[in-house]
Amino acid sequence: GGALRVVLGDQCARDIAALRDLDPARDTVLMMEVQEECTYVPHHPQKIVLVLSAMRHFARALAARGVRVDHVRLDDPANTHGFRGEVLRAVARHRPARIVATHPGEWRVLEDMRGWEAASGVPVEIREDARFLCPLPRFRAWAEGRKSYRMEFFYREMRRMTGLLMEGDAPAGGQWNFDAENRSALPEGMAPPPPPRFAPDGITREVMALVAARFGAHFGALEGFAWPVTARDARAALDAFIRDRLPRFGDYQDAMAAGQPTLFHSLVSTSLNIGLLDPMEACRGAEQAWRDGHAPLNAAEGFIRQILGWREYVRGIYWHLMPGYAAENALGAGRPLPAFYWGAPTSMRCMAEAVAQTRDLAYAHHIQRLMVTGNFALLAGIAPAEINAWYLAVYADAFEWVALPNTHGMAIHADGGLMASKPYAASAAYINRMSDYCRGCAHDPKQATGPRACPFNFLYWDFIARHADRFAANPRMALPLRSLARMDPRNVAAMRAEAGRFLAALDG
Ligand code: SF4
Known part of the structure; x- marks a missing residue:
């Protein structure tokens, strides 16, 4: 045979x-x-x-x-x-x-x-899965003997190895990373060009009927399905991104806006992750757009870093550290996942927006995942297994190799800092700066106690106080710890009491 x-x-x-x-x-x-x-x-x-x-x-x-x-x-x-x-x-x-x-x-x-x-x-x-640009033995060789794994250093090696955005031995533009330029909020009235939609053909419609009949009870809307399901459509989606959205992708990479679920993001992750699109082709396309003067360097570099850096790095981390990785719980988090992750009503507009678009599109961009749903899970101490399973279930691009390190390591710090040198914890000030969610929210992003207090505020300070001993050893946490120490103890006690009531209600 x-x-x-x-x-x-x-x-x-x-x-x-x-x-x-x-x-x-x-x-x-x-x-x-x-x-x-x-x-x-x-x-x-x-x-x-x-x-x-x-x-x-x-x-x-x-x-x-x-x-x-x-x-x-x-x-x-x-x-x-x-x-x-x-x-x-x-x-x-x-x-x-x-x-x-x-x-x-x-x-x-x-x-x-x-x-x-x-x-x-x-x-x-x-x-070996040759679709990835960094073979697993190569990642292991890089990771062996390190106490922590920083994406930035891995990424530089990948840039050198592939020659992407390189000018001889130096990074294009004299800098490896232009993230500092990629933090603008979306200006009022700016309407990002919508990504192309791929209407279901006969094969997809047949599958949709099958899925509706068998898995209709799963969280998520089926109607409106518009993902590329062939290599040709995936290529068209990449081309449309490079043409229409890449030039501003960098500037607004971290922005969030109500009613704007996709902004300038590429949405190529589903295609990359199931094999419809070649990662190197996507990187080369963005590099060419920069060389042609169509997209600025901060945009091309930001996009390429997601694929050549982050995507390869989290895959390496996953295979290097599994199976023990999934079981780590450095912050001792054990709270069940609140019902609003599955669409139950919540007064927090940022959470409601992120969950509603997740239900409708099986998509949220990375800042929503990291700084809204992930940040909340971190602050509230949701059990890693529960929040990890949620991310794995609800996003169309989520496969365990990519979802687990992103949530477990980056979002909820369950690995104790192997990936990120500090937890991505933020109060409402961050969400308010990067989005328009807080306008029209029942909560006030400037209040930390009282009837209109934003949960992200009292949960944030409760989180810092709860883990103060652990964070004392981390110089990158010195600033929030100093702020906490300078606060009026009565104020801290009031916020922690508010957090206690809020979390008890969440569990009830
Ligand atoms: Fe979210 Fe708080 Fe802003 Fe409301 S006020 S949208 S809960 S950060």
């Missing part, structure tokens, strides 16, 4: 490692739609549609090239709804001499994959 080549739902790339050296005459490509992958966390219905529709389009494109594809459908009555069970059934059908797979994006799936050989009696080869 030939090879059984396994392609997972987030591996819909023509040049995926498992398909290298494919022999169409003898090999079979196995694709599996299994219930377990849709429900181990309650994935947003749009995310399930995204992955299943991309798989079906990808399978069709392979078949059109004369490749034999064995595509197990979700509604196949014989489906065992787990990868191992489906691999075993496929082995019985095809009697392959070997199984070839690409390294998956989740520890859980890698463990499953490692059991395929013993379960089937067929040798299994798991290949």
Whole structure:
């Protein structure tokens, strides 16, 4: 027999490692739609549609090239709804001499994959996922022996390695990072160009009906699905971003605005993460736009850093530190996730906006994730497992390799500072400066006690006070600790009492 080549739902790339050296005459490509992958966390219905529709389009494109594809459908009555069970059934059908797979994006799936050989009696080869620009052994070599892992230093190595935005040995523009220029709030009346929408075709509509019937109870709206599900649409989405939004992406990267869910963001993460778009192609496109004078350097650099820096870095962190990483809980957080993360009403407008657009679009940009929903979870001490599962479930671009380090490490500091040198904790002043949410909110961003106090304020000071001993060792926390020490103790006590009442009500 030939090879059984396994392609997972987030591996819909023509040049995926498992398909290298494919022999169409003898090999079979196995694709599996299994219930377990849709429900181990309650994935947003749009995310399930995204992955299943991309798989079906990808399978069709392979078949059109004369490749034999064995595509197990979700509604196949014989489906065992787990990868191992489906691999075993496929082995019985095809009697392959070997199984070839690409390294998956989740520890859980890698463990499953490692059991395929013993379960089937067929040798299994798991290949490095070459879609990533930093091979895992290279990341390990970089990380070995470091006490903490700072993205900035990793990113510089990646710039040198790829030559992106380099002028000889020096970074273009004389600086590695232009983040200081990327912190403007959105001016009143500025309307960012909307990203293109990709109307569902017949395949996607069929998947939407299937998902509505099976996973309709999951949090999230299905109607309005408009994500790219093919490589061609993903390329069109990238081109539209570079043309229309990249020039201002840098300036307003950290801005938030009510009714403006996407601003100047690229929305390419879903396509990158399931294999429809090549990360290097996205980076080169942005670099070219800068070289052509179409986009300023702070925009191109900011975008490239997200992909070449952050994206590669969090993936390296994930595989370097799993499986222990997920279990860390440096701040001892244990509060259950409040119901408003699942759409229950809340008087906090910033939270309500972020959650509502998450429900409608399966998308929020990174400042909303980090400084609104993430910041709240950090301040309120939400249990890492609960908030991590939420992020993994509700965002269309969330796969564990990328979601876990971003939430666990960056947003809620559960790793105790391996990734970030201080917690990304902020009071209402930050949200008020970077957004227009506070106007028209029931709370007053300038008040920390009393009936209109903003929860982000009293929770922030309660958080600093609660962890004061721990933070005393961190020079980057000296400023908030000094401010706390200078406050009137009666004021601190009042804020902490307010926080106590608020958190008790949250738990009740
Ligand atoms: Fe959010 Fe507070 Fe601003 Fe309201 S006042 S939008 S709760 S930061």
